[in-house]
Amino acid sequence: MRALVWHGKEDIRCDEVTDPEIEDARDAIIKVTSCAICGSDLHLYHNYIPAMMPGDIMGHEMMGEVVEVGSGVNQALKKGERIVVPFTIFCGQCVQCRQGNYSLCRRTNRRKDLADKVFGHTTAGLFGYTHLTGGYPGGQAEYLRVPFADKTHIKVPQGIPDETLLFLGDIFPTGWQAAVQCEIGPLDTVAVWGCGPVGQMAIRSAILLGAKQVIAIDHLPERLSMAAAGGAVTINFSTESVVARLNDLTDGEGPEKCIDAVGMESHVGFGQPDTLFDRFKQITLLESDRPHVLREMIYVCQPGGVLSIPGVYGGLVDNIPFGLAMNKGLTIRTGQTHVNRWTDELLRLIEDKKIDPSFVVTHKADLADGPQLYRVFRDKQDSCIKVVLTT
Incomplete structure (x- = not known):
């Protein structure tokens, strides 16, 4: 089969690889019909996240048709069913899964030895x-083995296009969880840093959850236009002071709720001198991530407010004003998304036509074009916001 394969820093190729096979009774095989390139794939593309190996198949946003099931999956999935595959693999039985904390599953990480050393717990x-x-x-491939497939799946109906359903596997529930973590009230202003795909979903989620005002912060015109079309007030950080504009929009109080949809690769334009210094420290291995957005959120958030962080961080950050966060009484909520906790509700929103997540798609191509589109997505060429690949 064809698949997009990591060969090293900024080296993704479309290779012929071995088809996956059933390895366990709880496995299923799907024929992938659509997959996407995610912003967090770029962390791997740039080799900022450690422990990638040449030959690894990329991709964690995918959907398709079930073509084979293990003996332990027969009651949950059948051949021919259409599913979205969440990026988190979960057993459904451990203490974390029973609490709905699917991204913290204790059983599915087969490199627990590495995870325990780096993260403290798997x-x-x-x-x-x-x-x-x-x-x-x-899942950036023609076929995918889904482990623990009796739990790790989202059944979706026929008749709705792939692009509308595909993002149930990651960016839609990620943006939704980011907004839910804010505990949005009807008088709240929610500020969202980063108007990439997750930021766009967070913006629309905050509006669906009843925020009084949503403010979107970025510097790319196409992203800001998309955010404005979704109902946000926009701030272009390359031409305006983020702090001054937030004060103007909140009567000097600051937003009650702040969402970091940027993560470890804050653009140098986000914070002028401190992000340039962060880039230097990153190059010299003095820190692994660029945390300007975290600093700015702590500074501007209203006392008693909430910082929600769906943006991916991989390691060490420096010069975080934690004393300021403590004295302002801020609540900080983070984490990989517990995808299946939210998908029933989100699928209903799609079926009820409250939202069509395909609004974020700007580029659609064949899987073979994936290596080129990784570069287009990285460089934000051709107003690229979200890439969907078909097989």
Whole structure:
């Protein structure tokens, strides 16, 4: 089969690889019909996340048709059914899964030895990501083995296009969880840093959850236009002071709720001198992540407010004003998304036409074009916001 394969830093190729096979009674095989390139794939593309190995298959946003099931999956899935595959692999039985904390599953990370050393406790296994999260082959491929498939799936109906449903596996529930973690009230202003795909979903989720005002912060015109079309007030950080504009929009109080949809690769434009210094420290291995957005959120958030962090961080950050966060009484909520906790509700929103997540798609191509589109997505060429690949 064809698959997008990691060969090293900024080296993704479309290779012929061995078809997956059933390895366990709880496995299923799907024929992938659509997959996507995610912003967190770029962390692997840039080799900022450790423990990638040449030959690893990329991708954690995918959907398709079930073509084979293990003997332990027969009651949950059948051949021919259409499913979205969540990026988190979960057993459904451990203490974390029973609490709905699917991204913290205690059983599915087959490299628990690595995860325990780096994270202190194991995370769930993730598709198409680092060996810190199990080293599972990803879904930017023609076929995918789904472990623990009796739990790790989202059944979806016929008649709705792939692009509308595909993002149930990651960016839609990630943006939704980011907004839910804010505990949004009807008088709240929610500020969202980063208007990439997750930021766009967070913006629309905050509006659906009843925020009084949503403010979107970025510098790319196409992203800001998309955010404005979704109902947000926009701030272009390359031409305006984020702090001054937030004060103007909140009568000097600051937003009650702040969402970091940027993560470890804050653009140098986000914070002027401190992000330039962060880049230097990153290059010289004095820190692994660029945390300007975290600093700015702590500074501007209203006392008693909430910081929600769906943006991916991989390691060490420096010069975080934690004393300020403590004295302002801020609540900080983070974590990989517990995808299946939210998908029933989100699928209903799609079926009720309250939202169509396909609004975020700007580029659609064949899987073979994936290596080129990784570069287009990285460089934000051709107003690229979200890439969907078909097989």
